[in-house]
Amino acid sequence: MVSKGQKKMSFLRRVKTKAAIPYNAMMMVGVRVFIAKYLPRQKLKTADLTGKLAIVTGSNVGLGKATAQHLAEMGATVYMVCRNLEKAEAAKQDILKAVPTASLHVIQLDTSTLENCRKFCEDWAANGGKTIDMLFHNAGIGCPPDLDNPFGPDGFEHMYMTNFLSNFVLTHGLERFFAPDASVVMTSSPGVYVADFSRDFAKQSTKDFMEPGYHYAKAAHPKPAYSVVYSSGKQMQLIFAKNLMTKWKAEGKGYVAHAYNPGFADSDFFSKEGVKTAKRKDDPIWWLLTTLKSPMPPSEGCKTGVMLSIDKSKKVTDKAGRFWDRMKWRSSPVDLYNDDFLGRMWDRWCLDTGIEWSMHPQESTTVSKASVDESVTEKN
């Protein structure tokens, strides 16, 4: 069945999309990482962002810091939302050296628990609930901080919580402060082409457990590499962007959600234990990226994300919810998912976060409730 806001893909477009997916995968996963440093510089148009407010998570280093700097240069007030206040203050001073007029604020947030993310939203409200024009979900890790324990404080696989579920909780909690044309931008990755979900993953919340076909591709069972687990969360960001667009279009809201690929960018990401120590046979993706010496600077990698947040032309907004790379939208496996699967994902995120948030406005909260009931039945 075709839900509101989504047209059925024509046969021809489906064939074209199917052909484009392996091509894009090869270019992004197989070719561009080798030559990232040598790729032509992308032209980032500037905009006058005076009076606009941006939140950027994980903005004390790497892509997040570079994003904050681009936005500050254009006049935006930027909230640097980071887990380590000392590092964030140092990053703020760095940006101020380059952009003395920058309006920067630092707020602490560790995205590895649901409670931290919820509290962030409550505090935002308590502190006046300023209008948000741009929300960047950028904080991310490529392996759990404790390599002996894949699960975070809430019992969720660490990368799933830190890199993805936090996006869900923060978007839900902050939506009421969005400007009418607000942009939500998620730093995704070519992992979008690596992830592979089974169509029948559990409709129940699983803690202290990683589910093959959901947390990682079933084919990787029983020892999924960190890069494979990471990729699932990165594809979820894209599915989330697509689902948000379905929801917001149906609600007549003017917000846009995008997921983008920054390309292979030089950052601390690759110097974390577990990523930098990856062995070729255990985790060929992390091994390859840490072995290659060809990343581009983060200020280049983040350009597509910055462009998506400031370009309100129809060329960009009409393609919200698609996967963006080097300033263009690209076909991805998510284009082929049907409504049932997309809704199933949404319901699972509601269950995992405990949030009642309907993807289809007319259904109110009954979707997630129905799923809870069903999961209980499945379990018995």
Ligand SMILES: NC(=O)c1ccc[n+]([C@@H]2O[C@H](COP(=O)([O-])OP(=O)(O)OC[C@H]3O[C@@H](n4cnc5c(N)ncnc54)[C@H](OP(=O)(O)O)[C@@H]3O)[C@@H](O)[C@H]2O)c1
């Ligand atoms: N670099 C690439 O080639 C590449 C490619 C594709 C996608 N990405 C994505 O780009 C995003 C930014 O990564 P990056 O390359 O710029 O790496 P990075 O330099 O390591 O930056 C990651 C940021 O996320 C923060 N972070 C990590 N765990 C957090 C937590 N629990 N709570 C709050 N903040 C947390 C880090 O804070 P600390 O400094 O305190 O650790 C840091 O600010 C990530 O989502 C990553 O998956 C990167």
